[in-house]
């Protein structure tokens with residue numbers, strides 16, 4: 001069974017507790033938390049105080065996706081507010097090993113993400129150290145965009161590399177995923193699916209979560 005990581009960005013911000021509760025009760029394992037700084041991406045979302053407050057509402061795994069420049073500056077903050085996994089962008093910093101080591105030093109799982117224009121080969125040399133690889137299937141910054149099939153060969157590439165590792169590593173995809181295209185990303189080797197609009201924007205959040213988990 002896949003792991004589902006509903007993206008909070010598409011939730012009703014006036015009813016976060018209710019929306020999260022519906023996703024959790026229906027079986028979603030992770031909660032995807034999109035943090036944007038207005039520099040790495042042209043949008044600003046939410047940050048530490050919101051995540052800290054939500055930590056009291058749910059036991060879901062907090063899958064924090066940092067779309068921020070120079071992420072090492074904020075690893076302590078996003079660890080202390082309750083993240084379980086912290087994913088940063090390959091394109092957002094120079095010393096990626098330092099960021100991975102920092103996340104691990106705080107006892108959390110470390111993820112690295114690549115944007116649609118970045119080749120998967122840049123991840124060579126990091127697979128051994130990572131607990132999650134996030135392949136973007138849209139340009140980061142906004143929910144509700146159209147899925148880019150160019151992520152599929154990247155997922156296949158990473159799935160092969162991960163199969164050869166001696167430790168567990170999630171292979172996650174993010175952007176434009178819905179019940180019609182999720183089969184394609186699973187066939188390409190993805191085991192962890194981010195879905196915003198197609199979960200929190202669905203007529204019934206619980207039904208949407210259950211339908212994804214049956215895929």
Ligand code: DX5
Pocket residue numbers: 007008009010032034065138139140141142143144145174175176177194195196197198
């Ligand atoms: C985009 C974010 C995504 C977004 C996904 O920058 O990283 O997590 O919320 O939303 P949907 O599923 O609507 O494309």
Ligand code: ZN
Pocket residue numbers: 007032033034065174194
């Ligand atoms: Zn995301």
